[in-house]
Amino acid sequence: MxxxxxxxxxxxxxxxxxxxxxxxxxxxxxxxxxxxxxxxxxxxxxxxxxxxxxxxxATLSGNLRELAILTVGRHWKAEFEWFAHAPIAIREGLAEDTIEAIRVGTAPTFSNDEEAAVHGFVCSLLETGRINDDVYSDMKSRLGEDGIVELIGIVGHYTGVAMTLNSFEIVPPEGERPEFS
Structure with a gap:
């Protein structure tokens, strides 16, 4: 650190x-x-x-919130963000195989359509900085516009967290396995 x-x-x-x-x-x-x-x-x-x-x-369910946070953490390879939020994601009901797929950078197989939609939305935002009309319309029907604002808030906030963690080299405690190194 x-x-x-x-x-x-x-x-x-x-x-x-x-x-x-x-x-x-x-x-x-x-x-x-x-x-x-x-x-x-x-x-x-x-x-x-x-x-x-x-x-x-916030009103977004815990599994969706943590899915978004883990997707952001993986995108930025923020070790501490992953260390802190992977256990929370499990407690919030996100499937362990989904978490593992995100960790290794493969496309998760979702049994929950809402999780799949949120993951796609977040990935699009992180990869392109934009959301196309179809993805926006789908998310609006699922979360409403206020839910979209909340989801974007999570992506933006945790992107800032990831950048802070990476810039200051804040990593998990000694003895914890790095996930992305």
Whole structure:
């Protein structure tokens, strides 16, 4: 890791307020990209609130949320993102063979049409930066326009997380197997 883990005793009052909110919330601890984000309280404030909403308060079902996050993590080869979210994806009901296919970069076989549609949407957005009319129309019928905004929010947010993780070389703890190296 290019930076040190956050030492709460060395934080400014602004940083400490955010640190305390993170540790008191559902995350329970500061880890991963938050060690970097806390270096800039203004950025951390916005990123943490967006991440908290998308992960803990949004309406997209957990399996679809985690499918999108894993697809983003794989695209950017963000080791820590995968390490953190693959177990959550399993708990949220995403099939282990789907997770493995995404990890190794092959096309998953979905038994759930909604998962297949979300995966296709996310892959298209990551690969081309665009969504064609048919894919948009299909997703609108499934999630509504507000659901599309939420899904794009997940893709954008976790792309930023992946870039932060990769730039600061934030990887899983010692002893954990790298997934993409």
């Amino acid at each position: 290019r930076i040190s883990e956050t030492d709460p005793s060395g934080l400014s009052p602004e940083q400490k307020k955010i640190y305390d909110r993170i540790t008191a919330g559902p995350r329970g601890q500061v880890r991963g990209p938050y060690h970097a984000y806390l270096l800039h309280p203004g950025v951390c404030e916005g990123v943490e609130r967006m991440g908290h909403f998308l992960r803990f308060a």
